[in-house]
Amino acid sequence: MSLLQIENLSLAIHGVDILRDVSLSIDPGQIVAVTGESGSGKSMTALTVMQLQPNGAVAEGSVLLDGQELLNHPEAEMCRLRGASIGMVFQEPMTALNPVKTIGDQVMETILIHKAMPRNQARDRTQEVLTRVGLPVDRLPLSRYPHELSGGQRQRVVIAMAIALRPKLLIADEPTTALDVTTQAQILDLLKGLVTEYGMGLLMITHDLAVVSEMADQIVVMRRGEVVEADATADLLRNMQHPYTRMLFEASGHHVILPEVPQTYPLLEVANVVRDYRLPRKRLFDAPGQHRAVDQVSFTLNKGERLGLVGESGCGKSTLTRAILGLEEIQQGEILLDGQPVFSSHKPNLDVRRRMQVVFQDPFGSFNPRHRVARLITEPFHLLNTPPTGSDRQDRVAEILKAVGLRADDATKYIHEFSGGQRQRIAIARALIIRPELILFDEAVSALDVSVRAQILDLLAELCAAYDLTYLFISHDLSVVRTITDRVLVMQAGQIVEQGETEHVFGDPQHSYTRALIAAAPQLPEIGKGAA
Amino acid sequence: MLRYSLKRLISLILSLAVASVVIFTVIEVAPGDPATFMLGVNAQPDTLAALRAELGLDASKLQRYVDWVGGMLTGDFGTSYTYRTPVSQMIADRMWVSLPLALYALTLSTLIAFPAGIYAAARRGKPGDLAVMGATQLGIAVPNFWFAMMLVLIFAINLRWFNAGGFAGWDNGLWTGLQSLTLPAIALALPQAAILARVMRSALLDILGEDFMRTARAKGLSRRQALWRHGMRNALIPVLTIIGLQFSFLLAGSIIIEQVFYLPGLGRLVFQAISARDLIVVESVVMLLVFAVITVNFLVDLAYAAVDPRLRSRT
Numbered sequence: 001m002s003l004l005q006i007e008n009l010s011l012a013i014h015g016v017d018i019l020r021d022v023s024l025s026i027d028p029g030q031i032v033a034v035t036g037e038s039g040s041g042k043s044m045t046a047l048t049v050m051q052l053q054p055n056g057a058v059a060e061g062s063v064l065l066d067g068q069e070l071l072n073h074p075e076a077e078m079c080r081l082r083g084a085s086i087g088m089v090f091q092e093p094m095t096a097l098n099p100v101k102t103i104g105d106q107v108m109e110t111i112l113i114h115k116a117m118p119r120n121q122a123r124d125r126t127q128e129v130l131t132r133v134g135l136p137v138d139r140l141p142l143s144r145y146p147h148e149l150s151g152g153q154r155q156r157v158v159i160a161m162a163i164a165l166r167p168k169l170l171i172a173d174e175p176t177t178a179l180d181v182t183t184q185a186q187i188l189d190l191l192k193g194l195v196t197e198y199g200m201g202l203l204m205i206t207h208d209l210a211v212v213s214e215m216a217d218q219i220v221v222m223r224r225g226e227v228v229e230a231d232a233t234a235d236l237l238r239n240m241q242h243p244y245t246r247m248l249f250e251a252s253g254h255h256v257i258l259p260e261v262p263q264t265y266p267l268l269e270v271a272n273v274v275r276d277y278r279l280p281r282k283r284l285f286d287a288p289g290q291h292r293a294v295d296q297v298s299f300t301l302n303k304g305e306r307l308g309l310v311g312e313s314g315c316g317k318s319t320l321t322r323a324i325l326g327l328e329e330i331q332q333g334e335i336l337l338d339g340q341p342v343f344s345s346h347k348p349n350l351d352v353r354r355r356m357q358v359v360f361q362d363p364f365g366s367f368n369p370r371h372r373v374a375r376l377i378t379e380p381f382h383l384l385n386t387p388p389t390g391s392d393r394q395d396r397v398a399e400i401l402k403a404v405g406l407r408a409d410d411a412t413k414y415i416h417e418f419s420g421g422q423r424q425r426i427a428i429a430r431a432l433i434i435r436p437e438l439i440l441f442d443e444a445v446s447a448l449d450v451s452v453r454a455q456i457l458d459l460l461a462e463l464c465a466a467y468d469l470t471y472l473f474i475s476h477d478l479s480v481v482r483t484i485t486d487r488v489l490v491m492q493a494g495q496i497v498e499q500g501e502t503e504h505v506f507g508d509p510q511h512s513y514t515r516a517l518i519a520a521a522p523q524l525p526e527i528g529k530g531a532a
Numbered sequence: 533m534l535r536y537s538l539k540r541l542i543s544l545i546l547s548l549a550v551a552s553v554v555i556f557t558v559i560e561v562a563p564g565d566p567a568t569f570m571l572g573v574n575a576q577p578d579t580l581a582a583l584r585a586e587l588g589l590d591a592s593k594l595q596r597y598v599d600w601v602g603g604m605l606t607g608d609f610g611t612s613y614t615y616r617t618p619v620s621q622m623i624a625d626r627m628w629v630s631l632p633l634a635l636y637a638l639t640l641s642t643l644i645a646f647p648a649g650i651y652a653a654a655r656r657g658k659p660g661d662l663a664v665m666g667a668t669q670l671g672i673a674v675p676n677f678w679f680a681m682m683l684v685l686i687f688a689i690n691l692r693w694f695n696a697g698g699f700a701g702w703d704n705g706l707w708t709g710l711q712s713l714t715l716p717a718i719a720l721a722l723p724q725a726a727i728l729a730r731v732m733r734s735a736l737l738d739i740l741g742e743d744f745m746r747t748a749r750a751k752g753l754s755r756r757q758a759l760w761r762h763g764m765r766n767a768l769i770p771v772l773t774i775i776g777l778q779f780s781f782l783l784a785g786s787i788i789i790e791q792v793f794y795l796p797g798l799g800r801l802v803f804q805a806i807s808a809r810d811l812i813v814v815e816s817v818v819m820l821l822v823f824a825v826i827t828v829n830f831l832v833d834l835a836y837a838a839v840d841p842r843l844r845s846r847t
Contacts (some may be wrong), residue, residue, distance in 0.1 A: 050749075050750060052746065052749055052750065075754070076754070079752050079753070079754050080752065081752070082749065082750055082751065082752040083750065083751040083752030083753075084752060087750070088747075088750040090743060090746065090747060090750075092743055095742065095743035095744060096743045096744055096746075096747045097744055097747065098744040098747075098748070098762045098766070099744075099766070099840070099841070099842060100765045100766055100839060100840055100841060101762070101765075102841075109748075109751060109753075109761070110751045110752065113751060113752050113753055113757070114752055145841040145842070147841070147842050158747065161747070161751060162750070162751075
């Protein structure tokens with residue numbers, strides 16, 4: 001008998017169908033990955049197993065845990081099961097822990113709430129579990145608060161809470177999406193180890209097909225609330241039945257062909273740049289400490305070239321981006337665009353500023369929701385001394401919207417009328433409208449679903465051919481950088497540790513950090529050849 | 533925690549110093565002669581001269597500031613011009629009314645607001661929530677003196693449970709004193725409770741949407757357990773802010789209620805002193821109130837740190 005058996009599960013929230021006839025099963029010691037794009041219902045499936053679906057949700061079908069029906073199980077009974085028989089790990093380690101309670105208390109709570117053992121034993125068990133997840137108590141005492149821990153450490157605490165009572169079933173909802181690749185690799189290893197050691201069943205929800213292929217025994221592909229395909233990992237990779245599965249895998253490993261870099265000259269010159277942040281004083285009369293976020297960074301970006309910048313969170317990527325945009329002053333060194341400084345006499349240089357644009361990660365947060373698209377994308381015009389007016393302005397708007405694959409009459413719409421991918425197209429239109437010589441893409445495709453991401457990458461390749469774009473593409477996603485750039489910089493702790501031709505750096509990394517990054521990144525198997 | 537407390541304490545002392553300079557400057561050094569102002573334009577020259585000597589206006593401004601601050605530090609607030617009694621004595625008498633009244637009202641308001649806010653948050657959108665929200669809307673909209681008059685009508689005139697006004701003093705026992713403060717405290721507390729209940733409700737609702745509340749539920753806590761164990765302490769942070777503000781307001785701002793109930797409190801003292809142009813009393817009471825407000829803020833800061841470990845470590 002399966003540990004978890006979901007059969008014909010349907011869920012409607014306030015009359016809107018969210019899940020339709022979802023069936024899947026998990027055996028003890030098995031890892032089943034549910035994958036799909038946003039809105040596919042994968043997280044809602046997990047929450048329904050926990051019986052934590054939002055108010056107004058009506059579920060039909062059957063969810064059996066060890067033969068026991070969980071659907072419409074009395075709430076008090078569910079409370080007894082949650083945490084004891086089913087553990088759950090969430091996506092966002094930064095907010096999944098209560099900021100005002102110590103990590104020891106929070107892990108111990110799982111044990112005490114189920115009255116599994118007396119307090120002193122619970123304390124021992126807490127120490128044991130935290131040590132098991134890689135947080136030995138002598139290095140990280142139980143009295144620490146979540147804000148004193150890194151993202152990876154917090155995720156370990158969340159896992160410790162979930163496994164403290166050795167549940168039969170562990171549900172992990174995008175457990176590594178918010179983490180860096182090297183941390184992700186460690187957390188995935190930990191989860192795999194726990195499954196083997198405890199014989200748990202693991203229901204893993206993730207959009208990352210590379211992670212899925214490396215981790216799962218069984219893959220379930222969902223789309224719009226329905227299971228489109230489910231099979232053992234090796235079989236599914238060898239022989240994909242459904243076109244949607246095929247499309248997902250193809251889009252994940254999407255390759256674009258960039259036009260040749262023309263004969264060229266240096267456009268952006270970054271020389272020995274240092275950016276220090278002041279730290280708060282430790283004592284009243286001490287000199288304040290310094291944090292060097294960017295340390296002696298030098299590189300040149302040629303006109304028409306596509307340069308990548310990779311590194312983990314906190315490595316200084318964003319600080320460097322801000323310095324290049326002239327948003328902040330640097331402490332040493334020089335940033336020149338076409339020979340002119342981006343920052344002159346303590347002020348951003350407007351002449352340079354109007355020749356650069358930026359596209360940010362968040363396609364939802366980077367637009368004012370009360371402005372129409374025409375106004376949003378013409379915002380960079382205020383950088384010009386003589387912005388186009390009247391019909392000239394309208395023509396420019398129409399032209400740029402068409403260039404990014406939208407329609408001219410989209411100009412009168414508001415931003416909420418567009419999907420995430422369309423919004424990112426609008427962001428690109430906003431950057432392109434004043435024909436900048438340099439565009440900075442700051443994690444510009446990281447928040448997008450794989451199929452949309454593939455489309456945006458295609459769009460970038462097309463725009464490269466049409467507009468001779470020069471860009472700096474900042475991302476933590478190595479596979480994207482690999483296809484969309486000619487050269488790449490690898491940044492670690494404020495320094496560029498390696499740079500060179502993208503294919504060369506990825507194919508034959510010289511620096512140990514680059515090697516570690518590439519090794520940690522999960523590999524997408526080649527379709528039709530079975531698991532890696 | 534100690535570093536944090538010390539820093540807040542230094543900030544408290546600096547704030548007091550700045551406040552004293554501002555109050556002194558506004559009242560004593562501003563254009564125009566305080567003695568002329570106090571006596572009016574038709575005063576006799578010799579009376580003026582006498583008052584000037586009494587106020588010490590002949591000395592240099594710095595000397596007068598030092599004397600004033602030094603006096604306050606040793607408990608000597610000077611002598612009231614109108615009543616010819618030591619200001620410290622007048623303030624002490626009134627404090628015995630105003631401070632218990634403020635604490636009484638604050639306690640009542642908290643006792644009403646916490647359960648009401650928590651009840652409403654736990655039943656969001658349901659009839660219970662709507663009822664509480666309607667009641668608080670009313671509590672905020674209706675002025676407190678109207679409550680005061682209704683309370684007098686019902687409990688003093690009809691039911692005769694309490695006196696309609698006046699203060700019996702603390703000499704006849706705690707209960708007698710509390711009895712004369714009960715109706716005013718209720719009248720003061722109701723609008724404050726209405727505000728506080730709303731803050732409590734919205735703070736809790738914010739917290740209920742947090743990821744860590746979902747984590748708590750996934751651990752096996754019931755809705756109620758999650759609310760109490762993980763929600764309350766986080767929700768207290770905005771609530772404490774409002775409580776701090778309300779206490780400062782209750783201490784000094786109860787003048788209308790003091791009038792309605794004939795209570796000899798600080799509010800009436802300031803009002804009378806201003807009408808009588810008794811600048812000595814005014815500046816002393818104002819300084820005292822500033823002291824109270826800053827001290828309450830200091831205590832609220834300490835309470836924040838007790839609640840939120842992130843503040844403790846960010847020194």
